[in-house]
Amino acid sequence: MLKYVIRRLVMLIGIIFVISVGSFYLIHLLPGDPAAVILGTGDSPSNRAKLYKLLGLNKSIFDQYFIWIRNVVRGNLGISFISQTSVASTIRAALPIDLEIMGLSQIVAFAVAIPLAMRSARKPDGLVDRLLGATSFTLLSIPPFIIIVLLVLFISIKMGVPNIGVASYVSFGTDWIVNLESLALPAFTLAIGSFVVYYRVLRSDMIATLQEEFITMARSKGISQRRIMWRHAFRPSSVALLGAAGVNIGGLLAGGFVVQYLLAIPGLGYTLIAAINDSDYLLVQGIVLVVSVGVVLINFFFDFVINIVDPRISRE
Amino acid sequence: MSEFIQETEMAQEALLEASMVERPEKNQPLGPMFWICVGWLALNIIGAIFANVLPVQNPLNQDYNFINSGPSLHHIFGTDDLGRDIFARIVYGSRVSIAVGAGSMLIGFGIGAPLGMLAAYRRGRFDTFVTTVMYVFLAFPAIIAVIAVLSFWTPRSMFKIIVVIGFASVPLVYRVIRTATLAIATKDYVIAAKVQGATDRRILMKELLPNIAPIGISFLLIGVATVVTLEGALAFLGLSVNPPTPSWGNMINESRTILAENPWLVLFPSLALCLFLLCLNFIGDRVRSHFDVTEVKL
Amino acid sequence: MNPDKLLVVKDLATTFNTSAGPLPAVGGVSFDLNKNETLGIVGESGSGKTVLARTIMGLQPRTNVAVTGSVLLNGHEMVGVSEAEKRKYWGTEVAMVFQDPMTSLNPVMRIGKQIDETLRVRLGMSKDAAKARAIELLELVGIPSPTQRYGAFPGQLSGGMRQRVVIATALACSPKLLMADEPTTGLDVTIQAQILNLLEDLKEQFHMSVVLITHDLGVVATRTSRIVVMYAGRVVEIGTTREVFTNHRMPYTRALLESSPKVSNPSHTRLVTIPGRPPNLLKLSLGCSFAPRCAYATNQCHQQRPELQSAEEPGHSFACWNPLPSKREAATR
Numbered sequence: 013m014l015k016y017v018i019r020r021l022v023m024l025i026g027i028i029f030v031i032s033v034g035s036f037y038l039i040h041l042l043p044g045d046p047a048a049v050i051l052g053t054g055d056s057p058s059n060r061a062k063l064y065k066l067l068g069l070n071k072s073i074f075d076q077y078f079i080w081i082r083n084v085v086r087g088n089l090g091i092s093f094i095s096q097t098s099v100a101s102t103i104r105a106a107l108p109i110d111l112e113i114m115g116l117s118q119i120v121a122f123a124v125a126i127p128l129a130m131r132s133a134r135k136p137d138g139l140v141d142r143l144l145g146a147t148s149f150t151l152l153s154i155p156p157f158i159i160i161v162l163l164v165l166f167i168s169i170k171m172g173v174p175n176i177g178v179a180s181y182v183s184f185g186t187d188w189i190v191n192l193e194s195l196a197l198p199a200f201t202l203a204i205g206s207f208v209v210y211y212r213v214l215r216s217d218m219i220a221t222l223q224e225e226f227i228t229m230a231r232s233k234g235i236s237q238r239r240i241m242w243r244h245a246f247r248p249s250s251v252a253l254l255g256a257a258g259v260n261i262g263g264l265l266a267g268g269f270v271v272q273y274l275l276a277i278p279g280l281g282y283t284l285i286a287a288i289n290d291s292d293y294l295l296v297q298g299i300v301l302v303v304s305v306g307v308v309l310i311n312f313f314f315d316f317v318i319n320i321v322d323p324r325i326s327r328e
Numbered sequence: 329m330s331e332f333i334q335e336t337e338m339a340q341e342a343l344l345e346a347s348m349v350e351r352p353e354k355n356q357p358l359g360p361m362f363w364i365c366v367g368w369l370a371l372n373i374i375g376a377i378f379a380n381v382l383p384v385q386n387p388l389n390q391d392y393n394f395i396n397s398g399p400s401l402h403h404i405f406g407t408d409d410l411g412r413d414i415f416a417r418i419v420y421g422s423r424v425s426i427a428v429g430a431g432s433m434l435i436g437f438g439i440g441a442p443l444g445m446l447a448a449y450r451r452g453r454f455d456t457f458v459t460t461v462m463y464v465f466l467a468f469p470a471i472i473a474v475i476a477v478l479s480f481w482t483p484r485s486m487f488k489i490i491v492v493i494g495f496a497s498v499p500l501v502y503r504v505i506r507t508a509t510l511a512i513a514t515k516d517y518v519i520a521a522k523v524q525g526a527t528d529r530r531i532l533m534k535e536l537l538p539n540i541a542p543i544g545i546s547f548l549l550i551g552v553a554t555v556v557t558l559e560g561a562l563a564f565l566g567l568s569v570n571p572p573t574p575s576w577g578n579m580i581n582e583s584r585t586i587l588a589e590n591p592w593l594v595l596f597p598s599l600a601l602c603l604f605l606l607c608l609n610f611i612g613d614r615v616r617s618h619f620d621v622t623e624v625k626l
Numbered sequence: 627m628n629p630d631k632l633l634v635v636k637d638l639a640t641t642f643n644t645s646a647g648p649l650p651a652v653g654g655v656s657f658d659l660n661k662n663e664t665l666g667i668v669g670e671s672g673s674g675k676t677v678l679a680r681t682i683m684g685l686q687p688r689t690n691v692a693v694t695g696s697v698l699l700n701g702h703e704m705v706g707v708s709e710a711e712k713r714k715y716w717g718t719e720v721a722m723v724f725q726d727p728m729t730s731l732n733p734v735m736r737i738g739k740q741i742d743e744t745l746r747v748r749l750g751m752s753k754d755a756a757k758a759r760a761i762e763l764l765e766l767v768g769i770p771s772p773t774q775r776y777g778a779f780p781g782q783l784s785g786g787m788r789q790r791v792v793i794a795t796a797l798a799c800s801p802k803l804l805m806a807d808e809p810t811t812g813l814d815v816t817i818q819a820q821i822l823n824l825l826e827d828l829k830e831q832f833h834m835s836v837v838l839i840t841h842d843l844g845v846v847a848t849r850t851s852r853i854v855v856m857y858a859g860r861v862v863e864i865g866t867t868r869e870v871f872t873n874h875r876m877p878y879t880r881a882l883l884e885s886s887p888k889v890s891n892p893s894h895t896r897l898v899t900i901p902g903r904p905p906n907l908l909k910l911s912l913g914c915s916f917a918p919r920c921a922y923a924t925n926q927c928h929q930q931r932p933e934l935q936s937a938e939e940p941g942h943s944f945a946c947w948n949p950l951p952s953k954r955e956a957a958t959r
Contacts, residue, residue: 030464149613153606155557157564158598161580165587165594225729232685233744233795234717237709243743247734265469270561274584284472285565288479300472308467321734 016319024312028305032084035300036077084301090294099298102283107302109195109279113272114264116192116199118257121206126253129211130241133218141215148208159201160274167197198271206260213256217249251318258314262307362614365607372604376422387416387574396590406592408582414592417574418600424568424575425604428490428559429552435494437548440501445536447502448509459506465499474558478567486569489562493555501551508543512536542619549612553605560601576601631698632803632835633659633682638695638705640674640681649907651677653859654695656934659803659835664826666846666867667839668882669856672904675839676725678856679807682837683720684712700802717748721796723825725808727788731780737791738764738776744798763794766831768824786817793824800832807839822849843886847871852941855879858905858915861934865942875937875949878916914947922948 083090090099132141221227222245230244269281276282280299287295375382391403391411398406405414447455474496481488512518518535526534562568563577571578576597583593640652652674659665669675680686682697684704697704699720704712724730732740738760745756757776764772767790780788789809796804806825810818826849829836838850846853846867853870855863855878863876874880881900902919905911913928914920920927926947934943938952 027464027467031467034464034468149609150606153553153609154602155560155605157561158580158602161584161587161594162598165591169588225724225726226732228680228685229722229724229730229792229795230732230743232683232716232722234713234715234748234799235743236713236747239747244732244735248732270564274564285475288476291480296476300469300476303472304468307469 017316020312020315024308027308031304031308032081032301033077035297035304036080080297090298099295102295103280103298103302106278106280106283109277110265110268110272110281113195113199113202113268113277113279114261116195117202117206117264118261120199120203121210124203125207125210125214129214129218130246132211132215133222133245134237134241136219144211148211151204152208156201156205157270157274159204160197160271163197163201164275194275194277198268198275198277201271202264202268206264209256209260210253214249214253217252218245221245221249247321250321254314254318254321258311258318261314262310265303265306265310358614358618362611365610368603368607369611372422373426375419376426379419379423382419384419385413385416387412387420388572389413389416396586396593398592405596406590408579408593409586409590412572412574414579414596417579418576418597421574421576421579421597422600422604424486424573424577425556425559425601427486428493429556431490432494432497432555433548433551435491436497436501436551437544439495440498441505441544443498444502444505445509445540448506449513449536458502462499462502466503470496470500471558475562475565475567478562484567484570489559489568493558497551497555501547504547505540505544508540509536512539542615546612546616549608549615553608553612556601556605556608630660631658632661632663632700633837634696634698635682636696636698638678638681638697639693640677640686641692641694643690643692644908647908648692650910651859651907652681655856655861656695657854657861657864659837661802661835662829662833663852664829664836664838664850666850666853667837667856668841668843668846668853670841670882670904672907673841673856674859675841675856676807677859679722679805679837679839683716683722683805685722717744717801718799719801720803720805721799721801722805722807723789723792723796723809726812727785727792728780728812730792731788733780736777736779737783738778741791741795741798744795748799759798760794763798764791766797766828767791767794768820769794785813786820789813789817789821790824793821793828797828797832802834804829804834804836805839806836808841809838810845811840811842818845843883855882858910859907860915861945862916863944864934865937865939865944869937869939869942873937873939873942873953875944875952876916876946877920877922877948877950879944880950881919914945922950924948 080090087100091097128144132138132144135141218241227240227244230240235244265280269279269284271277272279272281273285280303284296284299284303286292287299385403389412391407391413393411394400394403394407395411396407396409397403400406403413403415405418407413408417443458447458474492477492478484478489481492513536521530521535559568559575560577560580563575563581566581568577569575571582579597580594580601583590583597587594635658636656638652638655639650642649642651655678657665667675667678677686681693682704684697684707686693688709693705695705699715702715702719704715731737738757741760741763742753742756745751745759746753751759761772761776764775769775769787769790775783775787780791783791793809804825809825810821813821822845825836825838828834838846840846850867852865853863853867854861855870855876857878863870863874863879865874870879871883874883881898885898885900887895887897900919905915905918911917911928913926913930914923914932917923917927924947930947932945932947934945936943
């Protein structure tokens with residue numbers, strides 16, 4: 013077990029290193045001159061040269077990278093040229109919002125998906141199962157941005173419910189009711205996508221597990237159906253569910269920003285888009301790094317949990 | 329015990345074995361729903377290709393008599409805030425979705441699939457090297473890269489969009505195809521073919537390809553669906569094709585500002601997009617389950 | 627109801643509803659079982675013996691299966707009753723030992739817990755009492771260092787050990803009837819004898835009856851008092867072990883006995899086989915199912931299915947129109 017953890021940790025560090033290089037060079041590969049953006053109207057060759065020297069942009073790419081990395085490790089992601097605020101603080105302000113949305117959406121998704129999947133697995137091809145199957149399939153085909161637009165249309169505009177629509181975000185500390193209201197829509201939208209994935213994965217895996225011989229043996233011991241579902245069938249099946257959760261949540265962190273952008277909720281996604289539009293490359297770099305590392309950490313975490321649930325994996 | 333007794337009718341044995349266990353899922357026949365979806369997709373594709381010659385209005389034409397109007401005899405799906413016929417824009421808009429979907433998947437599969445199959449089959453240094461590279465790319469959130477590149481690589485064109493998304497999808501295609509090939513290449517019948525002296529090319533064509541095809545096709549279709557969705561999302565960020573070129577994503581995005589006045593502008597393109605995606609997903613799913621020989625008939 | 631009879635099976639039939647049509651896996655089986663008796667059910671793969679065992683216990687799949695007839699377990703009817711009804715007797719009156727211990731134990735649950743579960747859920751024991759009893763049971767089935775092994779996962783044990791755990795689990799609530807479905811088929815030959823001996827000992831200790839299902843005649847020869855021979859889902863011969871081995875009447879039984887290789891045969895003796903193949907249950911003929919492969923088949927055999935008829939010795943029956951001559955008759959002449 014320990015060997016397994018160590019091995020994975022080494023891989024983790026390696027991947028993070030590569031990602032840091034990647035995020036750094038990606039930005040620099042892109043066309044667009046940060047100096048030109050900063051100087052704006054004061055742009056001139058001599059001014060540019062001065063700015064370059066000031067910002068350290070005249071050094072070689074390798075030097076720039078190492079300076080940047082050294083700072084990153086110390087927690088200093090730089091000061092954005094555009095906004096003149098520390099990148100780290102911008103990210104620190106935006107990140108909790110993403111986490112809250114993700115947290116809410118996953119709670120809802122799991123709370124609904126798990127019982128429904130168990131119900132369907134118990135009576136496959138029954139009425140409930142087929143209904144849920146068709147519903148989840150349809151939901152799968154509706155992209156989140158459409159869901160958001162339609163929901164905004166109906167709930168905010170047609171029904172006039174306050175605090176649901178665009179730019180309504182308020183932090184938890186300020187007013188937790190409005191906070192939850194404002195995040196309800198994005199959380200719900202993301203929950204739908206997650207629900208569909210979790211429901212299908214768990215249902216399919218449980219149906220397979222329920223066909224195993226040890227389930228028949230458990231039956232023969234006189235164990236109730238409910239106990240068999242939860243104690244015997246769910247545990248092996250949860251491996252697949254956790255795997256799906258890892259991938260899904262990783263994707264949410266990176267991809268949930270369309271939803272944020274639409275509703276002008278100042279999470280990381282929104283901030284990233286704005287940063288790209290402003291050519292604020294230091295901020296973009298910082299966000300990309302944080303998000304990528306976040307995704308990798310999430311995957312690592314889920315791998316670890318899966319290993320606890322099903323120890324067979326680490327023994328191989 | 330008699331050797332013979334071991335040698336029972338395979339089908340009966342399997343049937344009996346399977347029947348001792350609950351297997352309610354039947355091996356899916358393709359079904360009428362499948363063909364309906366194929367038909368709908370075909371309709372969309374034909375509409376996209378032949379839009380010029382079909383009795384559809386000019387999508388750029390601004391009809392000032394009918395601004396933000398609902399469905400009527402003149403405009404079946406109504407008009408947008410510039411008086412342009414929504415139906416026409418949907419038909420022409422399908423070109424973008426289909427081109428982007430098909431184009432990027434062509435690139436993704438064209439590069440990723442052969443590499444994946446080759447790597448899984450050959451193993452060795454080639455495999456280790458390419459797979460490591462691909463996995464590094466995979467660790468990086470592709471969507472962010474796509475957005476960043478498309479934001480800076482101006483002026484935008486459909487070609488650029490297809491190229492960017494296409495290349496971004498290569499690592500994922502590579503991984504899926506490689507995993508699928510690995511599962512098959514280690515099976516006994518492939519090793520048997522090798523031992524019998526079949527050339528690599530023959531094995532690839534005769535043994536591996538037919539078994540990978542169902543998964544590949546299924547993933548391809550789902551990939552197209554994902555890409556089409558991505559185009560929609562990009563449109564919301566202003567990163568899809570430039571207006572006034574119609575695309576489904578653009579139209580839905582434009583509708584955001586006038587949601588209250590003109591719900592038609594959001595409803596019809598959304599419907600078009602969702603139906604398209606539904607059909608793709610359905611076909612992809614059916615293909616996969618139809619060819620999945622591990623499911624037993626009961 | 628004869629109080630000595632633990633199990634009375636009457637006209638039990640199990641039909642599966644498959645996409646290829648109805649599959650009569652078990653057709654019209656009747657027999658009974660006394661207390662403290664060991665009954666062997668013998669047949670090839672596909673003869674329906676596993677389906678029979680599961681149906682008797684009531685463990686058949688819940689969907690697409692039709693069961694007719696009657697199974698009286700200690701006077702309780704098991705056919706046509708709800709799952710909840712049947713569950714009352716599972717574990718406490720009847721238990722099953724399955725063929726493959728790797729798949730019949732939950733791979734992600736510690737073995738101790740799997741035994742505990744029965745004790746706590748069915749007998750209402752406390753956690754500590756259950757654990758103590760579980761360790762006792764592990765010791766009883768011959769697992770060394772039971773206290774340490776209590777927390778092991780199935781994957782950490784050898785095949786023989788796992789099967790012992792399965793047996794311990796089955797016996798936890800002291801059932802009166804133990805159904806052992808090919809309990810040693812998946813194990814090494816050297817372990818097989820150990821497990822079978824263990825079953826015999828436990829049978830004495832717990833005062834149980836055992837139904838031993840196997841395709842291996844060597845196993846039933848010395849360990850059963852009576853034998854049921856099955857073919858294509860039906861009983862073709864039933865009687866005391868001795869009678870079936872020495873005075874069988876149905877040609878299939880003879881073929882079965884002759885085809886098992888004997889250690890005493892000189893080396894390179896050709897294996898005797900039964901020509902042809904077992905029938906397709908989906909397309910059973912109207913006549914005797916064995917007729918196409920039988921050396922003694924007559925026209926009647928092909929056209930009409932024989933019913934069980936009694937032989938001389940009480941309790942011995944066979945189903946054949948053209949049976950082998952009885953050795954008893956020959957001896958008395």
